[in-house]
Amino acid sequence: MRYFEDMHVGERTELGSHTFTADEIKAFARRFDPQLFHVDEEAAARSHFGGLCASGWHTTAVYMRYFVDSERREADELRARGETPAKDGPSPGIRELRWAKPVYAGDTIAFAREILELREATGRPGWGLMVARNTGTNQHGELVLSFVGAKFAERRSKP
Amino acid sequence: MPGMQYLSPIDAGGRRSLRRTRGTRGSAVAKLYWEDFTAGQTVEYGSYEVTAEEIKAFAAEFDPQPMHLDEEAARASMMGGLCASGWHSCAIMMRIIADGFVLESSSMGATGCGEVKWLAPVRPGDRLRVRMHVIDKRASKSRPEMGFVNARLDMLNADDVRVMTLTPHFMLGRRSPSAGAAARDGEKAGA
Numbered sequence: 001m002r003y004f005e006d007m008h009v010g011e012r013t014e015l016g017s018h019t020f021t022a023d024e025i026k027a028f029a030r031r032f033d034p035q036l037f038h039v040d041e042e043a044a045a046r047s048h049f050g051g052l053c054a055s056g057w058h059t060t061a062v063y064m065r066y067f068v069d070s071e072r073r074e075a076d077e078l079r080a081r082g083e084t085p086a087k088d089g090p091s092p093g094i095r096e097l098r099w100a101k102p103v104y105a106g107d108t109i110a111f112a113r114e115i116l117e118l119r120e121a122t123g124r125p126g127w128g129l130m131v132a133r134n135t136g137t138n139q140h141g142e143l144v145l146s147f148v149g150a151k152f153a154e155r156r157s158k159p
Numbered sequence: 160m161p162g163m164q165y166l167s168p169i170d171a172g173g174r175r176s177l178r179r180t181r182g183t184r185g186s187a188v189a190k191l192y193w194e195d196f197t198a199g200q201t202v203e204y205g206s207y208e209v210t211a212e213e214i215k216a217f218a219a220e221f222d223p224q225p226m227h228l229d230e231e232a233a234r235a236s237m238m239g240g241l242c243a244s245g246w247h248s249c250a251i252m253m254r255i256i257a258d259g260f261v262l263e264s265s266s267m268g269a270t271g272c273g274e275v276k277w278l279a280p281v282r283p284g285d286r287l288r289v290r291m292h293v294i295d296k297r298a299s300k301s302r303p304e305m306g307f308v309n310a311r312l313d314m315l316n317a318d319d320v321r322v323m324t325l326t327p328h329f330m331l332g333r334r335s336p337s338a339g340a341a342a343r344d345g346e347k348a349g350a
Contacts, residue, residue: 028250031250031254032250032251032253032254032257033250033253033254033257034257034262035257035261035262035266035268037268047267048267048305049268055253056268056269056271057246057249057250057253060246060249061217061220061221061222061244061246061247061250062221064221064222064244064246065220065221065222065223068222068223068224087236087237088224088225088226088236089237090226090236090237090238090245090277091245091277092276092277093245093274093275093276093277094274094275095273095274095275096271096273096274097271097272097273097274097275098270098271099268099269099270099271100271102268124237127237147271152237
């Protein structure tokens with residue numbers, strides 16, 4: 001990932017698109033969220049969702065994979081230019097998590113991140129805090145996922 | 160769990176417990192409905208033991224950062240050692256409450272969470288449990304067969320350290336659909 005100083009408020013990054021298959025929806029749900037509408041097509045068809053759909057925690061986990069892969073690509077580009085990428089920082093949490101619409105089997109979700117705020121990480125010298133709105137949008141242009149996440153970002157200039 | 164007291168299956172008021180009955184796993188017949196949730200109820204579910212293998216397997220699939228994948232790299236990170244992805248913690252929390260009550264409820268999913276905070280690292284060998292506190296509930300304005308329950312979920316390790324806290328907005332089916340005009344505050348029903 002980039003250094004805190006190289007990030008800008010308002011910057012938007014397209015993280016990539018993922019098609020959720022029925023098999024992966026059921027595999028995740030059997031491990032962590034085996035509600036019938038996540039593991040059984042027929043029961044899901046009879047449910048209020050009307051079809052097999054992903055656990056909300058599956059959607060956020062897949063978002064994370066696309067986010068991390070995007071950071072990896074960014075780091076590779078920096079290395080290719082002879083620069084050193086910043087260290088990965090953890091996240092203290094997220095807020096305003098919304099599963100706005102179900103993610104159905106076969107849906108293709110485009111993930112994106114927009115930086116909302118860059119601020120000092122109090123008590124963490126050498127680190128800043130990057131706050132971003134993260135979204136997932138389906139192939140019909142409908143928002144299915146939204147949350148505001150924070151992540152520690154390494155500073156180039158150490159105090 | 161030192162100092163922890165599990166709630167009796169039926170609370171003092173004789174209401175239905177917010178707990179699954181043993182042996183009914185995967186039952187399609189709901190036992191817990193929106194009506195069974197009351198503001199102020201607190202109940203614990205779990206436990207779930209986390210292994211290094213599971214931490215790495217989840218991370219390899221969904222969150223391949225060194226602090227979740229590799230002991231040595233994790234020691235050099237801010238986390239100071241291998242720890243679970245925050246999203247893995249969320250998934251574990253979901254499994255604990257699924258086995259605790261969701262699979263036996265009229266769950267219709269959730270619209271989201273006000274917040275999710277990762278307060279302390281989840282380490283290999285941790286034994287986790289979830290304490291649910293019902294904050295409030297309300298009927299759905301647009302869907303008489305459904306209601307909302309807002310809760311605070313704390314995930315605790317064996318040392319009673321809160322490793323995660325979150326505030327989900329559950330959707331639950333009603334035992335008796337409202338005859339309308341049940342909604343007091345009107346938010347549109349989510350997905």
